[in-house]
Amino acid sequence: MAFSSPRIHPVATPRAASGLDLVQRPRRNRKSDWTRRLVREASLTVDDLIWPIFVMKGQATRTPIASMPGVERLTVDEAVRAAEYAARLKIPALALFPYIDPALRDAEGSEALNENNLVCQALRAIKAEVPEIGLITDVALDPFTSHGHDGLLEDGRILNDETVDILVRQSVVQAEAGADVIAPSDMMDGRVGAIRAGLDAAGFQDVQIMSYAAKYASAFYGPFRDAIGTAKTLSGDKRTYQMDPGNGLEALREAALDVEEGADMLMVKPGLPYLDIVWRLKEAFGLPTFAYQVSGEYAMIEGAIRNGWVDGDRIVPESLLAFKRAGADGILTYFAPRIAERLAAG
Ligand code: PBG
Numbered sequence: 472m473a474f475s476s477p478r479i480h481p482v483a484t485p486r487a488a489s490g491l492d493l494v495q496r497p498r499r500n501r502k503s504d505w506t507r508r509l510v511r512e513a514s515l516t517v518d519d520l521i522w523p524i525f526v527m528k529g530q531a532t533r534t535p536i537a538s539m540p541g542v543e544r545l546t547v548d549e550a551v552r553a554a555e556y557a558a559r560l561k562i563p564a565l566a567l568f569p570y571i572d573p574a575l576r577d578a579e580g581s582e583a584l585n586e587n588n589l590v591c592q593a594l595r596a597i598k599a600e601v602p603e604i605g606l607i608t609d610v611a612l613d614p615f616t617s618h619g620h621d622g623l624l625e626d627g628r629i630l631n632d633e634t635v636d637i638l639v640r641q642s643v644v645q646a647e648a649g650a651d652v653i654a655p656s657d658m659m660d661g662r663v664g665a666i667r668a669g670l671d672a673a674g675f676q677d678v679q680i681m682s683y684a685a686k687y688a689s690a691f692y693g694p695f696r697d698a699i700g701t702a703k704t705l706s707g708d709k710r711t712y713q714m715d716p717g718n719g720l721e722a723l724r725e726a727a728l729d730v731e732e733g734a735d736m737l738m739v740k741p742g743l744p745y746l747d748i749v750w751r752l753k754e755a756f757g758l759p760t761f762a763y764q765v766s767g768e769y770a771m772i773e774g775a776i777r778n779g780w781v782d783g784d785r786i787v788p789e790s791l792l793a794f795k796r797a798g799a800d801g802i803l804t805y806f807a808p809r810i811a812e813r814l815a816a817g
Contacts, residue, residue: 513795515788517814521607521761522557522807523566525698526550526593538694539766540773542805544570547593553808554601560811564605566654566803567593570699571614579623580612583641588615591648598649607681608650610642610666611657619696619705621657621712629712635662639669646675654738656683658712664732681761682734685722685748688713691741691767698766722748723755730756738803741765743790746797753798762794764804772806788813 479495500510525544527534533543545553554565569589575582582588590608597606611621612634618624622634634657642653653670655662663682670678688710696702714721726737737756739748740763753760772790776783787806794802804810 519801520807521803527570566607580615583615594648607652608645610655619701652679654681667733679735681736682729684726684737695766749797769805
């Protein structure tokens with residue numbers, strides 16, 4: 472991916488009868504499919520895909536998520552089937568998100584530290600049966616807290632350092648259960664460095680950290696909160712820890728800190744509305760940089776496809792190619808299996 476801009480100044484000399492006397496005609500390179508393919512700068516392959524899946528307790532059950540048509544919560548055995556399918560399609564990695572039984576949620580999110588919680592069960596089951604697929608786990612407390620926040624809540628404030636202590640332990644619990652990549656999505660200050668130190672101290676030097684470096688306080692997460700069951704319980708909003716949508720330089724600062732603290736990979740979230748941030752982070756740090764095409768983006772695209780308002784065969788690959796053009800190395804997308812099937816069909 473090159474980041475320089477063109478220095479071409481086309482010259483046009485008007486001619487009376489036969490049109491413009493142009494030397495530069497960019498349309499030549501677009502005249503047919505073979506040349507368009509030949510000159511295409513960005514491409515999408517199955518190696519670019521990370522598939523986020525939702526896991527719930529129980530057996531042999533899949534339940535639809537109303538605001539994410541086509542996406543289901545899976546019991547652990549079904550998640551194993553999904554992992555097998557993903558591996559067959561050569562999708563490199565899954566990202567796991569749990570729907571935690573409301574009875575197990577409390578103010579401290581203590582279930583996050585249970586080494587037999589749903590995430591750990593899914594990690595062990597998938598690792599045992601599909602060892603070749605990469606497993607990424609989300610580190611944050613929101614699926615586990617009764618108030619739906621990513622951290623500890625005291626008098627309406629989210630406590631930073633106390634939360635980081637818990638996130639470090641949550642990361643080690645996940646690494647012990649088989650997580651390959653820890654993805655902190657909580658946006659507490661200092662968590663990447665603390666998690667790195669905690670993983671290393673526990674002997675997990677090779678577990679990578681994909682930091683949600685630039686995560687914005689976004690309405691695009693709405694359907695996800697339905698999926699993990701926090702939409703109704705969330706008190707207030709997440710604006711004291713997630714970023715303000717108006718800020719770009721702040722994303723560079725957040726990412727710089729994460730890089731210093733030991734992040735192996737960066738992520739931007741949401742995706743399409745924040746492609747400028749993807750580009751800026753990739754240009755500034757050159758680290759593997761990912762984008763999350765989040766639940767609300769999925770819902771908008773899939774809703775329009777299902778209504779026949781847009782062409783799904785074209786709009787999904789186009790939306791993913793846009794991430795690649797913006798410099799992303801890969802995309803977390805709920806469309807992953809569908810697009811992998813199409814890529815495999817050629
Ligand atoms: C939780 C988390 C969220 C998402 C990923 N991890 C929601 C939030 O911050 O409220 C959103 C993913 C999506 O919308 O698809 N920390």
